[in-house]
Amino acid sequence: MAAATRLFAERGYDRTSVQEIVEASGVTKGALYHYFGSKDDLLHEIYGRLLRLQQDRLDTFACADAPVEQRLRDAAADVVVTTIDNLDDAMIFFRSMHQLSPEKQKQVRTERRRYHERFRALVEEGQQHGVFSTATPADLVVDYHFGSVHHLGSWYRPDGPLTPQEVADHLADLLLRALRP
Amino acid sequence: MAAATRLFAERGYDRTSVQEIVEASGVTKGALYHYFGSKDDLLHEIYGRLLRLQQDRLDTFACADAPVEQRLRDAAADVVVTTIDNLDDAMIFFRSMHQLSPEKQKQVRTERRRYHERFRALVEEGQQHGVFSTATPADLVVDYHFGSVHHLGSWYRPDGPLTPQEVADHLADLLLRALRP
């Protein structure tokens, strides 16, 4: 999975052959297919790993004992940090999701929606308590933020001027500022 | 190109065969290769079309005779509208850019950077005039907004509750609100 992750991130899912994966990981094709039913499966497992991680962390932050502004800020920043920390997985996720088989795609989308909705609930909570502006529908706000998260792979470089935490703080700050009443 | 655009958007660049393109468009392989040097070329042309369109429009908005807040708001909204109006092209662009040959990718990235910089200049202009907060580096602000534009293909549906213009207004509004000092 590590080899596959690296290769998928490097050249894309379709451009990576099973042959290359087994060569990079030092196993045989037979062994790979003994554990993964298909190339698709491999991709799906990579997704699952990241999805579960982020879902768990979001749950933790959302349920924390703190004002909603703080919880949203923490969650918004955390998704940025974990995305950067797993940038390979994340890029594969965002780019290759639509290359999964239809049924697997549906499954992923369902899980993704759960994540989106948990996040949206935080925004709505703040809007109901009057600490966030209601000028923009909560759904749109969430997509706005997630857009910037998906986009990280396009510009973030580990050797750039900002640490992951700094980027995260900036992006969370932008979100919170945009939500000021 | 119309057929190729539709197919690329539908199933992705790698999953679309030249055979399918020529069948969908009613031409022959030979004819296609007479006009386009390669499948890559076709993709590159589709990019070029959208890139030129958006660059032109950005130039128009940025050079308009209006306060910088207005100019940024208009530009930010416009890129949303033209992206939605050309959602197929845009999705191909965002998803398949990394599947171009390295040299074509470089060329695209160069043009993309010009676009990014034009946009950033607007943000910096506002920051220098004190109408935008300087809390966040202008680069990050631009990436924040572009992130949401790239993300449109993941959630925007023509039959959804919002018109393209409404989405654009909301997203531009979020940007401007985030930039309030």
Place this chain on the structure above:
Amino acid sequence: MAAATRLFAERGYDRTSVQEIVEASGVTKGALYHYFGSKDDLLHEIYGRLLRLQQDRLDTFACADAPVEQRLRDAAADVVVTTIDNLDDAMIFFRSMHQLSPEKQKQVRTERRRYHERFRALVEEGQQHGVFSTATPADLVVDYHFGSVHHLGSWYRPDGPLTPQEVADHLADLLLRALRP
């Protein structure tokens, strides 16, 4: 097709690889797949050739201007001769039919049934005219004869003591003798 026919007859459909076919015939895989959609198709074409040949000949014999005993005898002998003359095709047919895709199998079975029914009509005609015994249902009679035709590949050898015509005469004679009232 000639190379495929020979190889299929020699080692069976499943045991013959596309690689072997293209090597034996001096074409490339690409060329083969340009003309035949699949390995299945190739088999189906071989079937078709023999089926059409035998159907045509049966039609000719069945419609001839002669007493029904003569027409049945001629048809029964002819199917033996053409089967021996195309023993490779025939053996492939009898052995590999069930290895076709379900839909192709259905198509073949439909054509095969037409052939069977044309033959059965001859038997029934003789039975109605009282020149053939009605002790056995016509369907069974036809299957009895076809059984011996299918079986030819299991024992007939070109260098054996009997010519194809002699075999055919004997088998047709057995059929006609069995049908004596």
Place this chain on the structure above:
Amino acid sequence: MAAATRLFAERGYDRTSVQEIVEASGVTKGALYHYFGSKDDLLHEIYGRLLRLQQDRLDTFACADAPVEQRLRDAAADVVVTTIDNLDDAMIFFRSMHQLSPEKQKQVRTERRRYHERFRALVEEGQQHGVFSTATPADLVVDYHFGSVHHLGSWYRPDGPLTPQEVADHLADLLLRALRP
């Protein structure tokens, strides 16, 4: 063996994987290979079972104390009944014999020939006693009948109008009628 028999009959020997056999029978690959040396062996065992059964029964009928016409009729009918009763085994036998390894094929053919010769001896006996016509060589007569037996799998259906015994009687009758002087 029961699972293998069913699967081989259903989809053919080559189309059935060892994996499918072990899954269908609830054993493991290791266990299967502990008892059978190879997939080939499995097929060979299935053959052996039917071959021994039919050989035994033929011996019984051929040595009975009855006129040769009766003995041949009984034997000819019996092979039909036991073939229908073991139609799966029989179909595998007729279709897959040529997929055995050359040496196993030779062995099977030798046993098959013994069976054929025992049957032929009956025909010759009747011919020498003048109760069967000598118009057709005994070998051919036997092949004629065996052909119809092999063919049973192509058309006989348990839910059809005829019971196995009725089919057997009809086919034996056709044989005996064909042999009338």
Place this chain on the structure above:
DNA sequence: AATGAATGAGAGTTCATTCAT
């Protein structure tokens, strides 16, 4: 007696591209 992970060769098929016409 039994396991099941691992092998590695080979299966059928697809593909972007070329080129003689």
Place this chain on the structure above:
DNA sequence: TATGAATGAACTCTCATTCAT
């Protein structure tokens, strides 16, 4: 300008069999 047959490398996946445990 346009054809479409031909290429040949690469693709994903399957398989009977082995063997350390």
